[in-house]
Amino acid sequence: MDLPxxxxxxxxxxxxxxLQSKGxxxxxxxxxLASIGxxxxxxxxxxxxxxxxxxxxxxxxxDDDIPLVVASGTASLGIVGLNEVAEKGAxxxxxxxxxxxGCRISLAIPKADKYEGLDYFxxxxxxxxxxxxxxxxxxxxxxxxxxxxxxxxxxxxxxxxIADCIFxxxxxxxxxxxxxxxxxxxxxxxxxxxxANKNMSAQDRDTLEEILFRIDSHxxxxxxxxxxxxxxxxxxxxxxxxxxxxxxxxxxxxxxxGWCSLHSVVEADTLWEKVRLLKAIGAEGILVIDLDKIIx
Ligand code: ATP
Ligand code: MG
Numbered sequence: 001m002d003l004p005x006x007x008x009x010x011x012x013x014x015x016x017x018x019l020q021s022k023g024x025x026x027x028x029x030x031x032x033l034a035s036i037g038x039x040x041x042x043x044x045x046x047x048x049x050x051x052x053x054x055x056x057x058x059x060x061x062x063d064d065d066i067p068l069v070v071a072s073g074t075a076s077l078g079i080v081g082l083n084e085v086a087e088k089g090a091x092x093x094x095x096x097x098x099x100x101x102g103c104r105i106s107l108a109i110p111k112a113d114k115y116e117g118l119d120y121f122x123x124x125x126x127x128x129x130x131x132x133x134x135x136x137x138x139x140x141x142x143x144x145x146x147x148x149x150x151x152x153x154x155x156x157x158x159x160x161x162i163a164d165c166i167f168x169x170x171x172x173x174x175x176x177x178x179x180x181x182x183x184x185x186x187x188x189x190x191x192x193x194x195x196a197n198k199n200m201s202a203q204d205r206d207t208l209e210e211i212l213f214r215i216d217s218h219x220x221x222x223x224x225x226x227x228x229x230x231x232x233x234x235x236x237x238x239x240x241x242x243x244x245x246x247x248x249x250x251x252x253x254x255x256x257x258g259w260c261s262l263h264s265v266v267e268a269d270t271l272w273e274k275v276r277l278l279k280a281i282g283a284e285g286i287l288v289i290d291l292d293k294i295i296x
Contacts, residue, residue: 014050014057015200015207018069018078021047021060025192028100029079033058035292036214056207067092067195076200077208083169083190087130092195095208096215099222101192105130107185108176109165110158115184121145121165127157128167130188137187155179217293223268226289227275230254231262235281242277265291 019029019040033040038054047060059075066080067090078092081101085092107126109115118141127148128134138145148163155175157163169190170176170183194215196208231239236251239262243249249264262283266274275286 013201013203014055015077015204016057016059016075018059018061018066018075018080020063020066020080023063025063025079025081025101028192032079032098032100032215032218035218036211038211064088070195070197073197073199076197076204077211078195079192080195081190082193083130083133083188085193085195086188086190087132089132090195091198093198094193095196096194096212098192098194098215099219101190103169103171103190104186105133105167105188105190106170106183107165107167107187108155108170108181108183111180111182113165115182118143118185120184124164125162126165126167127154127163129154130167133188134167155181214293217295220294220296221291224265224291224294225268225271226263226291227266227271227286228261228263228289229278229283229286230259231278231284232282233258233260235283236260236262238281239278239283242274242281265294 020026030040030042033051038056039052040049040058041052042060043049049058049060050056051058059069061069063080063084066075066078067085067088069075070078070092071090077095079098081103082094082097083103083105085094107121109120113120121138121143123145125146125148126134127150129149129151131147131149134147138147148157150157150162154166154168156179157166158181159179166181167187173183176183194212197204200208227243240249243262243264243266249262252261252263254260271288275288278286
């Protein structure tokens with residue numbers, strides 16, 4: 001095989017990942033890829049693009065299409081909300097929860113209505129863009145109701161007289177409040193997930209393994225800080241108790257006698273408490289450094 005043919009061969013079989021073209025998940029999907037060393041330029045006119053420094057192609061699609069594009073194998077991977085995967089009933093592997101795009105789908109009713117439980121919904125008209133998830137929930141709970149499918153602003157349906165109540169995405173809840181609605185049942189918790197085709201090639205599986213290894217290293221470092229400090233050798237035992245590290249903190253002697261340098265990783269939300277305790281036992285010159293990756 002001559003070289004140009006080899007190049008073409010790789011282009012044909014390169015792993016494809018489907019991403020949202022615009023919307024809430026677009027930016028964070030691209031920044032997750034960038035943080036694991038996969039830099040993608042968004043194409044101006046085409047919907048397909050190739051990463052600059054990794055053998056992967058990106059398909060930019062509406063989020064609604066991503067689950068089925070991955071289920072069919074047009075793309076081997078995708079990043080999409082779990083809500084879309086469930087709503088489309090797509091037969092894909094959920095490989096990883098990605099820690100962004102968090103939201104829930106909830107039942108909400110007019111504020112003035114009395115709510116004493118799920119019986120409220122019997123015989124009601126419920127507006128939603130998620131009929132499958134809603135129907136599953138109603139069936140499981142033995143509730144008969146009419147589902148009104150609306151693709152636009154679901155929250156205005158009760159005021160517009162199209163429905164009695166709604167089943168819709170909630171994150172802060174402020175949209176509900178401004179439409180005179182109140183959330184009464186949290187039905188489905190969602191976040192962005194990495195999904196995979198169940199029958200991908202062995203070569204794509206290998207690429208997926210590499211991507212997963214990098215995502216894990218990245219996610220593991222989030223919410224953590226690297227701490228360095230000088231500490232009197234006499235206080236070392238106490239410092240180690242304050243700083244349980246992955247194995248144990250790194251200790252290095254300093255040129256000045258009776259002092260050593262201590263390095264460790266701490267959870268960001270415990271940082272200030274640890275710093276207070278370490279200062280109390282004589283730590284000095286404490287440096288706090290952002291962590292980029294943790295590779296175990
Ligand atoms: P597309 O044009 O790609 O179909 P969309 O309008 O359907 O986009 P977005 O509003 O961009 O979708 O939301 C994409 C995903 O972001 C949702 O499916 C959900 O998983 C997640 N999400 C997180 N918070 C919210 C929120 N407050 N409202 C809607 N979606 C949210
Ligand atoms: Mg959509």
